[in-house]
Amino acid sequence: MCLAVPGKVEKIYDAQGTRMGKVNFGGVIKEVCLAYLPDLEEGDYTIVHVGFAISKIDEESAQQSLRTFEELGLLEEELEELRETDFETGVSAVSSSPKGSSPSGTES
């Protein structure tokens, strides 16, 4: 029910005063209401739910997540340090192996 699918905005137009557009979902083109994304431009990617675009996909964050999956392990340690410095929770981290050591070395 909350399924929402990414698609590429091909065309933006006005229909009876409502901001509408044509969105391409891997070859299938559908008419979508764009009223909730006034800044969306042709060529942008958006998440569509029951005929409404509800969010513009942020390319930078998308790349960032994919890199995270690529570099898992190495990145984890950097994040760990970040978290420890950013949030003073009073709870000590489980592992605090120094940066640069092989992440596989901590495998149990």
Added chain:
Amino acid sequence: MKYLTEYRDGAKAQRLAAEIRRIVTQPWAIMEVCGGQTHSIIRNGIDQILPEQVEMIHGPGCPVCVTPLAAIDKALAIASRPEVIFCSFGDMLRVPGSNDDLFKIKGAGGDVRVIYSPLDAVRIARENPEREVVFLAIGFETTAPANAMAVKLAKQQGITNFSALVSHVLVPPAIETIMNSPGNRVNAFLAAGHVCCVTGFAEYPALAAKYNVPIVVTGFEPLDLLEGIRRTVLQLEKGQAKVENAYPRVVSEQGNRAAQAVIEEVFEVTDRGWRGIGTIPGSGWRLNSDYREFDAEYKFTVSDISTCESPLCRAGEVLKGAIKPNQCQAFGKECTPRTPLGATMVSSEGACAAYYNYGRFVHLERPAIAEQVS
């Protein structure tokens, strides 16, 4: 397809699962609130590649499943009227009412139409001025912008033969109900990405703090889910209870402001009954008084609703995560997607249907969750 296939990579999924295995040291129960996530987890076998200490508990986040029986019975009564064109999302058609479902009403001559977008219902009303067009407006926060816009446009365009039967539900009050229910085992939540896409997640830190549970905003593709689970486990292992966003390409903290404004203009918060769970205070939206003439509940007086559930069905326990679908005696026997006894067997996002469709017939024993040391 861009932004889809790259989040379904099997090798990366294995790597994420291995990482979760590396960091986990004790049993944890994580609830995914959203039915779309339940479907994806079972379909992609994510529960099966996780280390056995991590148990996924399936939550109440399937709007089709929790729409109260009384609302379904009202819908059926209205859809049976000869002057009505009844518009609904496809997955509501087989949801069992006390005696019938929309599919049977259609078979018996009712004008029941499946629509893709709520705006289709407004168009049908414009094209059929001599008929009454009623739209069954259900859903979580995700669907509210679309449903609210349909009503707003109908009013703007003076389409008076359009009305909506609204039964909207809200996620945060449901999280509270789960945490307060006796025997609750949930240690952390994956928050539904597309709900947060609309509402943002500013409401969640208070919940995370109140119940001392990590809440991680999570997407729907296999890698998104595994990343959400990984971040949740990391927090649990560290004894943290923070709100994190593991779906930043779609979700921002403030959500979609334009959508929130229209929701506020059209809806107001109300107590709502959840099928199988009961009434949760402040857990729904209904049309506010400015839009009363578009409210099908006021337009059509429906009396004589006396609801009756199947005595075999344990959907309420399934929805709260107390049992897995295959622990219900009727699962796969009296109850199948062709002969559903409860709504959780109807919707593809219902936990019972997901377990049935992807062959989870046997209940696997999981280690008991150890007492959490604080």
